[in-house]
Amino acid sequence: MVSSARSGLVLVMALLSAAPAMAEPMSAGPWAALVAPAADQPSSIGTAAAGCLTGARALPADSVGLQVLRPQRNRFWSHPRTVDFIVQLGRDAQAQGLAPLLVGDMSQPRGGPMAFGHGSHQNGLDVDIWFRLPGQALTPAELSSPQAVSMVKGRKVNSKTWGSKQLRLLHLAASDPRVERIFVNPAIKAAACKSAKGDWLAKLRPWWGHDEHFHIRLSCPSGDTNCQPQAAIPPGDGCGAELSSWLNKNTVLPDLGEKPNTRRPDLPEACTAILERPGAREAANR
Numbered sequence: 001m002v003s004s005a006r007s008g009l010v011l012v013m014a015l016l017s018a019a020p021a022m023a024e025p026m027s028a029g030p031w032a033a034l035v036a037p038a039a040d041q042p043s044s045i046g047t048a049a050a051g052c053l054t055g056a057r058a059l060p061a062d063s064v065g066l067q068v069l070r071p072q073r074n075r076f077w078s079h080p081r082t083v084d085f086i087v088q089l090g091r092d093a094q095a096q097g098l099a100p101l102l103v104g105d106m107s108q109p110r111g112g113p114m115a116f117g118h119g120s121h122q123n124g125l126d127v128d129i130w131f132r133l134p135g136q137a138l139t140p141a142e143l144s145s146p147q148a149v150s151m152v153k154g155r156k157v158n159s160k161t162w163g164s165k166q167l168r169l170l171h172l173a174a175s176d177p178r179v180e181r182i183f184v185n186p187a188i189k190a191a192a193c194k195s196a197k198g199d200w201l202a203k204l205r206p207w208w209g210h211d212e213h214f215h216i217r218l219s220c221p222s223g224d225t226n227c228q229p230q231a232a233i234p235p236g237d238g239c240g241a242e243l244s245s246w247l248n249k250n251t252v253l254p255d256l257g258e259k260p261n262t263r264r265p266d267l268p269e270a271c272t273a274i275l276e277r278p279g280a281r282e283a284a285n286r
């Protein structure tokens with residue numbers, strides 16, 4: 001769930017380490033090397049932290065109110081229902097004067113573990129949206145190497161960067177019934193709890209990092225029996241004791257960065273066939 005702007009060197013190194021290596025089917029590398037989706041019915045298989053994806057669709061590059069960050073990573077794929085949600089969010093953001101939204105990582109063409117950056121985003125239900133609202137379109141060069149802006153200073157939001165527009169954007173995203181939860185820095189959840197009310201606050205889940213972007217996770221598509229739902233959100237708005245435990249000044253803040261992924265989750269059996277499906281190396285039609 002961590003994503004931040006890093007030098008191109010990290011990307012190049014990650015791409016090199018993502019060489020075909022089909023003899024090692026369950027490592028992160030081969031999933032990152034797949035450039036085209038598996039053309040089956042859309043299905044989110046397994047969980048966000050151990051899963052894969054069929055029937056993925058690319059977020060259209062010309063979507064209203066949206067710009068895709070770091071398109072060179074080829075992580076702009078999702079379950080079609082997730083794509084529909086993001087497209088709608090872009091339109092709504094445009095109508096509310098928040099556009100363009102900067103869309104960070106979604107999933108790889110067939111989902112699966114990523115070579116660097118995230119432990120999740122594996123089954124086409126996760127998308128990162130940046131809090132930074134530039135107010136005007138970024139250039140292609142800026143999109144490929146964007147500047148992230150933190151909304152947090154220590155254990156509080158930074159009033160120089162965080163404001164009512166960011167809160168409105170979170171509310172907009174959380175109000176969509178397809179959205180199950182949104183990971184935000186604990187300081188951001190605290191700021192939302194302070195200035196807003198409503199059931200939607202429950203969907204904001206505190207997690208370290210997530211100070212430059214928020215991470216939206218959709219619920220399993222109905223009828224998709226391959227998709228393993230996450231445990232339900234605890235009752236209440238989560239603004240009380242649970243949040244305080246994150247913000248306790250004795251809690252040591254972790255050192256977060258975009259590191260190579262060494263974790264090798266056990267993927268569902270069905271993912272093996274999806275990884276080996278022919279046509280994987282056709283150029284993405286984009």
Ligand SMILES: [Zn+2]
Binds near residue numbers: 001002126128214215
């Ligand atoms: Zn994320």
